[in-house]
Amino acid sequence: MKNTLQQVFHSGKFVIGFSIFMFIVLTVIIFPLFVKTPPLGIISQGSIQGSFLPPGIYVNVYDSIGVAPYTLLLDDATAKRIASKLSPDDRTAIKEWLLADGIPEDQIDTTDTKSLMNLWTSNYDPNKELTGMTFAKMRFYQRLNTSLQGILSTQDLTIAETGTVTGTLQAKGSVSQTDYVNVSEVPNVRLLALGTDSFGRDVTPELVSATGTSLLIGLVAGLIATSIGLVLGLAGGYIGGIVDDVVMFFTNIFTVIPSFVLLILISFSIGQEKRGPVVIAIVIGFTSWYWTARAVRAQVISLRNRDHVNLSKLSGHPIALIIFADILPYIASYVFMALILQISTAILAEASLSILGLGPKTTTTATLGQMMNWGLIYMAPTMGKWWAYLPVIVIIALISFSLNLMNTGLDQVYNPALRE
């Protein structure tokens, strides 16, 4: 046993796969200990951009005004400020307008903000109708003009509050263009490493919790499937005869009828209410054992007539003892590999089910498949909101990949011919 473990951990592929997998598992376990936010808590209402918030550091504006500012004199501050308001597209649009107005092209330099703005402010007339300009375009230029007001000013902003007594605006303070606050002094800063999903939930804790649930489902389903497969495979392979015929009969039926179909049917008929993660795990486990059963049965049949088994039989050992002592050790490695495979398939099966909308209840738990489902329903891919679905896919792929890698590594340990 120790020798096997040594060999196993020598195999490069296995070690890499194992490390990746363990890393994910540990993250899932340790992360909630440090970050106490509830994974399904809704933290954002629809904002101007819609309900998907992009990843980033979110600083509370109200608080940052209240904090004592520091003065920093940076050379490129003004340029950056202007650049953020005036995108290259906008500059091209301004140039177009100016050209249409009759300004000669060599006087227009889109890279020189100051001169461009000068030209604009001196020439722009919101009411002027230039040839070939649609009404919508006119509106566009009006909006552009409004947003560009004061872009070159260096004045301070005034903060005013409505007086509770007088009901009028009273100046409270001012913000200068060189005022900076230290983020760590602002009381309310929130890091949304992966933004929010369509419901306004923080993706990062949601993802971790979903991974945990999916792994759990995978583990439970995998264990169930492997156990059923092992028992049936042993029974059919060793006992043979009628028992074997029955086992093969069921195995074949389950093999040919796509387990996907069975999953859909059963999940559907259980109904929305009863579909918790554990129930789903059980259902997946009970529909995917056929592969293990078939493989175990084949192995047992080939072992059945080996000399050491015959010897035990002749010595009068009870069947249970023979199975435990003579057969199981030989197929143990195989069964372990089958278990890994079943876990991997179970996780994918759950994901597929959830995408169809037949996964565990959506309100209490999140699973990886569910997150995919929500992303798809709310059109995240087409809208470019990559944080809602890409991390999920990466995690699913990593889990599958690491499990597969472990399996291939094990395969090479037990089948020397496959070693490089």
Add this chain to the structure above:
Amino acid sequence: MSEVMLEVKDLTTKYITRYNEDIYAVDHVSLKVEEGKTLGIAGESGCGKSTLALSLMGYYFAPLHYTSGEIIINGRDISGMDPDVVRKSILGTEISYIPQAAMNALNPTRKIIDFIEDVYHAHDEYKSKAEIYDLACECCSILGLPKEVLQKYPVELSGGMKQRTVIAVSVILFPKILIADEPSSALDVTSQKMVIKMLKDLMKDGFIKSMIFITHELPLLYNVTDDIMVMYAGQIVEKGTAKEAVFDPLHPYSKGLMGSIIVPEHGLRDIKLTAIPGVPPNLKNPPPGCRFLPRCKYTRAECEANVNLRNLEDGRAYRCILSERELRDAYRMEAEQNARK
């Protein structure tokens, strides 16, 4: 003086392992096979007999690599030849090979006649299907195989039948030299007899001009071969005619080997069975001196230095620093000791 069919001079070939170690499985081997003669190569498992057989074909693929030496077939040195030329003009036509456990040597999903066609086509002989079939039938009738074999798949033939079929396929291009690697080891006694008879007939009728017969079954050697070569740990330790090698072995290893035969022949009944203790050396780091040293009863201090093959007259040779007389005396003394017990 009959023609020399195959002459090998100082052939060395090696295996390169996964960890880039060199294992010299064939170490400076020289031999000569004349027309009409059968050379037997004897030795225990792992001594290099099969590797030698593969090396003689002139076609190497990983992990076996050619290092040095000459292989002269019919006057042509094939040791440096381009593999493609070797494949087309040497393999199967000049020198052919019957593998060990030949029953597995046939592609299970190809009919025999189709495989024979492939062999012809590989040698650029684009005969028609009908022509090939006729040639194959002729071969079968010469070798005593029923024609029906041709249309069958290997799975439909018995072990002995498969072996004889493989022999037929190997000689179908009328090679001059046939290398038979343990042709009968995996068979039952009756099939063995048929296979040996087939091979002997091939020689007798002149379809092959000479044969190299590799085996670890010593009783066969005397019956089938004209000359015998004994190999140990990649080197030749004894060479001689069959009679000399079996009845008057010089090298202590050959002596021990022949001593393990039970042959109900006159004069040998009184000799006790002796086993040679120990195991052959690991060829990864062969010892500089005699490789048989740890297992030999007659060692001297000089044995640890390099021991060369001693060539006596008429092709007789042995690899030991002791002289003929010393060895024969030692053997006689031991035999008397054993008889007294």
Add this chain to the structure above:
Amino acid sequence: MKGYTRYFGTKLAWFAVTFVVAFLLNFFLPRMMPGDPVAAIVARMAQGQSNASGVQAIYKQYTELFGTNKPMIEQFFIYVKNVFHGDFGFSFSQYPRTVSDVLKNSIWWTVCLQLPAIIVGFLIGNILGVLAAYLKGGYDKALMPISIFVSGLPAFGMAIILLVIFGVTFRLFPTSGGYGFDLIPNLSWGFVWSVIIHYQLPFWSIVLIAIGGWAIGMRSMSIYELNADYVKYSRFMGIKDWKIILYVFRNAMLPQITGLALAIGTMVGGALVAEIIFSYPGLGTTLLSAIKGQDYPMISAATLIITIMVLIANFALEILYGFIDPRIKAAQAD
């Protein structure tokens, strides 16, 4: 040929039994769901109607129509009778369309997409596997990790990746539908081209995943075969390398075909989800909307059709295997 009859006869009987079991499962499972779908339809139909007895009447009418007031067994036999006429009943969610009407189109789209995709993926994957085993070296070292990674990806994963890379970022291919929204099916070149363009992404998602999976398996099989005695012997009889690869390919493919039969169920499942990602008008999307609409006649029929397709595929493969494996041929010949 006589021996074949027994071989095929057993297989056929076997598939008949499996079909019956599948049929029973397909019928009973969805109907065990709690809740009354008829009520949902009635609610839709009777919107605006405040007359209670009027609603009742409508409810009665629909229950009669769908037969949900009869005991399950009776419903079953009616169903069987109808199915033999190709009548799967009315779709609950797309009433008044019948289920067969909706499915007729979907089946066609799915089969045209998945059948070629699975076959192409299988063939390319196996060829790459054999080459990896034979050529070894750099090619093998590059192929293995990629294959392991790709084969671990679920089909929808690959679908989304392709969707994002080629559909959204580079805008090379459309991201949904079977053909352009503005087109009506006809035989013009414009329509055909649109179909072909929409076909690409779903097709390649399925193919790429399949290649990954089969390449790995075939590589192991080929390595095993390449070490076999007959390869050495063939080489020593002078047979050229490419011919030997052909031998090995042929021999290693045989168990792969059995493997394909076993794996078709899963592959189809994965491909259906890929269809959904692309809103491809096949059985996948139909199934999805049926599930959303609690439309169990549709679900029953769709799953039954999927099962039948897989069964037929399995059967075809078993027949094929019987023909090309000479060992079976030989065993039957006496």
